[in-house]
Amino acid sequence: MKTKDLTQVALTIAIIIVLGLIPAIPLGIIPVPIVLQNMGIMLAGLLLGPKKGTISVAIFLLLVALGIPILTGGNGGMAVFVGPTAGYLIGWLFTPLIIFILNNLAKKMPNKLLYYLIMWLLILVVDLIGSIGLSVQSGMQIKIAVLSNLIFIPGDTIKLFISIVLTQKIKKFV
Ligand code: BTN
Numbered sequence: 001m002k003t004k005d006l007t008q009v010a011l012t013i014a015i016i017i018v019l020g021l022i023p024a025i026p027l028g029i030i031p032v033p034i035v036l037q038n039m040g041i042m043l044a045g046l047l048l049g050p051k052k053g054t055i056s057v058a059i060f061l062l063l064v065a066l067g068i069p070i071l072t073g074g075n076g077g078m079a080v081f082v083g084p085t086a087g088y089l090i091g092w093l094f095t096p097l098i099i100f101i102l103n104n105l106a107k108k109m110p111n112k113l114l115y116y117l118i119m120w121l122l123i124l125v126v127d128l129i130g131s132i133g134l135s136v137q138s139g140m141q142i143k144i145a146v147l148s149n150l151i152f153i154p155g156d157t158i159k160l161f162i163s164i165v166l167t168q169k170i171k172k173f174v
Contacts, residue, residue, distance in 0.1 A: 005052055012048055012056040013063075016040030020072045030148045031084040032134060035072040038092065039159040042122070045096030046103075046167040053096025061093060087133015091126035098122050119164060123156040 001009075019040040024033035045053040060070070069076040081089060099122060106118035127149045135145040 008048055009052055009056045009059065012040075012044045012053075013060050015043060016056070016060050017070045020070055022072070024072045027151060029151075030134065030140075030145075031138060032088070032130065032149075032152075033072070034152065034155055036159070037072045038088070038126070038156065039163055041092045041095050042099070042160055042163040043167065045099035046163055047170065048096065050097045050100035053099070054093065057093055057096060061089060064089075082137065084134050084137050085130070086137055088126065088130035090133065091129035094129075095122065095126060098125055116161065116164070119160065120157060123153060123160055127152055127156065 016037060017040075020035070020037040022036045024035045026033045041057055044056045047053070048056060064071055064076045064080060065078055067077045071080060080086065099119075102119050102121055106115045109115045109118060128146065131145040131149045132142065134140060134149075135142040138145075140148075
């Protein structure tokens, strides 16, 4: 990796960490809060692509595993990987790759609406992986876990839209 790549990876990890400083919104009905940190994960994939994006997220998750309290709410440690949000963390690791695959498909679309619709599948995939994790770790019925995750769709859609627009603007200057 060149110095430029290392700098980009370090900056992206910093963005993910900073977004984790914004307090979560607890939902009560499920032990998974609304967070802004997943927008940093989306930005990692959109800005850096599959390789550097995955490296950034992997390093971030490694730091979490080592016990550094950089998840939203100051969480960290191995326990989060067997907790109710473990599925989302797995989904986060694959987010840059999923973005890469979807973007290759989406950019062939004849209009912006279809482009965003294809990219939006990211949200469905990650929230589905998260639901499976939630069901496994909390014993909740998979149907209930999936249905309760619908609550994340509007917010995650907005985060994805902002991330795509931001990335397009940043890439124009860099
Ligand atoms: C953690 O801090 O342990 C991970 C939290 C995961 C929250 C997920 S990410 C996808 C969905 N959208 C949200 O705003 N919250 C959940």
